[in-house]
Amino acid sequence: MVEVPEHLRKRAEEARAKAEASKAAAAGETPASDEPEMTEEQAATTPDAGDAASKIPAHLLERSRAAKAAASGQADEPAAVASAAAVAAAAAPAATGPGGHTQRLLTVVKSGSIQDVKSMPQDKVHVWPHLLVVEFAAALFITAFSTVFSIFVNAPLLELANFNETPNPSKAPWYFLGLQELLTMFHPMVAGVTIPGIGIFLLILAPYIDKNPSNKPEDRKFAISLMTIHLMFWAVLVMIGSFFRGPGFNFVFPWEAGLFFEL
């Protein structure tokens, strides 16, 4: 037995109640239909009883009768078959179902068989307190860390800018030192513009190049290796540029020549 969904069952009950109410009203108005109610079996066995029991409101019956008469009156000899069919079709609604229903539930189509249910139930938690507490703790931690760090370590402030005195070595901010490192190997246009430009462009295009739909590490070995190689490559370049480049941007070891690095 198919389970009838709650809302459909409710709707059917309401419709039934409404039909009964209107039937009662009709019974009150028309004394002709003031007979005792027939059982469903009787109604089924005697098709004509539909008129007598007046399950259908009187004005609707009249309208259908008028329509029938009009159809048969207009019908000419060649269209006799068609008119007969029309009469049959018009007569059909006069019969009522069990319990006097003029409509009934034919079938219940479970959701999911024709509708694609997109949102599956998910295990969720309230943002307050579960997420906000974590965020608050993280914010507190980073504030405390940066405050304490700033108390003990001062930001560099060298002497006033002087165009006539070029420090040796001159270094870019640390995140650009990878590029400056590339400058020692390539033409400035390649190192300063082409390579970082292509890098940013490829980064933007990553989701459009990588068409592998899985986000599981075991399915993405190539993408992960490629990214790791590039990140490592970049980190190594930055570190060489930061710590292993001395006067004249020549390669030095920081434990021999000292640090040439300011943040």
Place this chain on the structure above:
Amino acid sequence: MAIDTDDDIKPPLKERLSAQMSNLGKDIQGSQAWSSIFRPGSIFRKGYTDSPRNRSYVIMNSVLYHLHPVKVKRHAVKVSYTLCLGGLTFFLFILLTITGIFLMFFYRPTAAAAWDDIYTLQASVTFGLLVRNMHRWTAHLMVLTVFLHMARVFYHGAYKPPREFNWVIGVILLTLTLLLSFTGYLLPWDQLALWAVTVGTNMMGYTPVFGDQVRFVLLGGFDIGTDTLLRWYVLHVLMLPFVAVIFMAIHFWRVRKDGGISGPL
């Protein structure tokens, strides 16, 4: 003369006092005045009780609703999944805004005044040195967290549909962060600033076809000077943050519209 009975004999004063003292804390905390001041959730007029309904209202009835939904997937609140990197980046941006506004009160972006202003700020403004330190270190930290956030998102495959476009916005935000940091680098107008920026802008001058024009627009002239300082100051304190905030708004909005945080793996 009344006859003393056993019932009327009071314990010694010392004992009574110690009993009173031990009850004092309980009496105070049970008093009406105490509970009306320190009742839990007193910042809410009707008080706060922990119920699913109130947990929802905390988000729904506050401006936080612009940032967070009422509920998130359970794995999304695990610190080991996100390492808080995106949120920390945003929080560092807020910290940088606050400290930056403080610094703006004491700074004039001209070649003649800039270095002196920073020096005076450090030497004679209360908390001046501390706030400048914080601004500097959190700026470096933010570059780091943005990088790590990008790596985290990549390794989780979180840029895959439907989140492709949010990744694009993220790369734009990464670039904006680098530009924000780099424009701020010039402002102290010391030897470090001048020559770091010289190296950087010389590189941009090698842009093919219109390299000279790019350099001219960036420097506000043919050489680094007071015009460059003004230009980079406006970029640093107004234009780039403005653009970054817009992209951040889109970024956060897309996180929610694309179904919240990615995963679980």
